[in-house]
Amino acid sequence: MFEAVSSQIKDAKKIVFVTGAGISQESGIPTFRGKDGYWRKYDPMQLATIDSFYQNPKLVWEWYESRRKNILAAHPNNGHVAISDLAKYRDVVVLTQNIDGLHQRAGSKQVFELHGSIIRIKCTVCDYKDDITDSFAELPPKCKCGGILRPDVVWFGEALPQDVWYDAINHAKSCDIMIIAGTSLAVSPANTLPIFAKQNGATLIEINPERTTMSEDMDLSLRETSANALPHLISLLE
Numbered sequence: 001m002f003e004a005v006s007s008q009i010k011d012a013k014k015i016v017f018v019t020g021a022g023i024s025q026e027s028g029i030p031t032f033r034g035k036d037g038y039w040r041k042y043d044p045m046q047l048a049t050i051d052s053f054y055q056n057p058k059l060v061w062e063w064y065e066s067r068r069k070n071i072l073a074a075h076p077n078n079g080h081v082a083i084s085d086l087a088k089y090r091d092v093v094v095l096t097q098n099i100d101g102l103h104q105r106a107g108s109k110q111v112f113e114l115h116g117s118i119i120r121i122k123c124t125v126c127d128y129k130d131d132i133t134d135s136f137a138e139l140p141p142k143c144k145c146g147g148i149l150r151p152d153v154v155w156f157g158e159a160l161p162q163d164v165w166y167d168a169i170n171h172a173k174s175c176d177i178m179i180i181a182g183t184s185l186a187v188s189p190a191n192t193l194p195i196f197a198k199q200n201g202a203t204l205i206e207i208n209p210e211r212t213t214m215s216e217d218m219d220l221s222l223r224e225t226s227a228n229a230l231p232h233l234i235s236l237l238e
């Protein structure tokens with residue numbers, strides 16, 4: 001299966017991963033659009049937009065609090081760990097759409113959180129930002145300045161953090177291999193990263209039990225789960 005790209009794999013110096021909710025699925029965290037997806041129960045536009053936050057901050061906070069509890073109780077899986085281990089042998093950068101922090105908990109150092117982090121909050125008024133460690137006495141939580149605090153995540157219609165996005169594009173443009181794992185590539189602009197990589201001659205490898213909109217652009221598309229495929233793929237790169 002890997003013969004097609006084995007020489008590129010052997011010679012690769014810089015490997016960039018683009019990951020999505022699927023890579024955390026085997027840690028027990030539901031994906032967005034899958035059959036067990038979060039968004040089966042909730043309407044994504046109801047809960048992940050700035051307008052709905054201002055209309056009903058308590059409801060949005062309750063959703064994030066329940067997700068955060070689930071995430072803090074979860075553990076990185078073999079897919080996250082394989083990516084972290086690979087960094088011992090190659091230059092590895094992780095561009096993740098996930099807000100769960102599992103790549104960092106698996107030991108990955110170069111992680112760019114394109115859509116923010118569920119374990120970080122920021123004030124809607126002043127520039128206060130902090131990590132969250134425990135749950136709040138009341139929802140929505142308030143800042144010392146009186147403003148409402150919000151999860152430090154990127155909602156639909158909001159721009160990605162400029163510096164993170166700028167770095168992500170530069171890493172996508174300068175890698176030998178891009179491994180796209182656990183993402184439907186449904187959300188922009190994160191879904192343009194494989195195009196930047198391809199334009200700069202990178203080998204594209206997709207790991208996803210299902211096809212995606214970019215499957216035919218991939219040099220190799222593995223119809224497997226990430227916790228199975230990544231340790232195997234990484235063993236070829238070590």
Ligand code: BV8
Pocket residue numbers: 019020021022023025026031032033034037048097098099115153154155156157158159160181182183184185186187188189207208209210212224225226227
């Ligand atoms: C922007 C953070 C511009 C919060 C998220 C129409 C209306 C409104 C907006 C738009 C529109 N058309 C386009 C847009 C733009 C919009 C967008 O792309 N919408 C889509 C839905 C059409 N994008 C934006 O709004 C972005 N901002 O464009 O700003 C701008 C510019 C300047 C100034 C102002 C504005 C912001 C997008 C970020 C939204 N935030 N999350 C939170 O998490 O609560 S998006 C959310 O979806 C998550 O981050 C998630 O990661 C992301 C993508 O989903 P996936 O990760 O791919 O997850 P999904 O469930 O879809 O797929 C899982 C995959 O895994 C599947 O393929 C499955 O087969 C696979 N899988 C399952 N199990 C496994 C597995 N793979 C491997 N192993 C397994 N075991």
Ligand code: ZN
Pocket residue numbers: 123124125126127128143144145146147
């Ligand atoms: Zn404040």
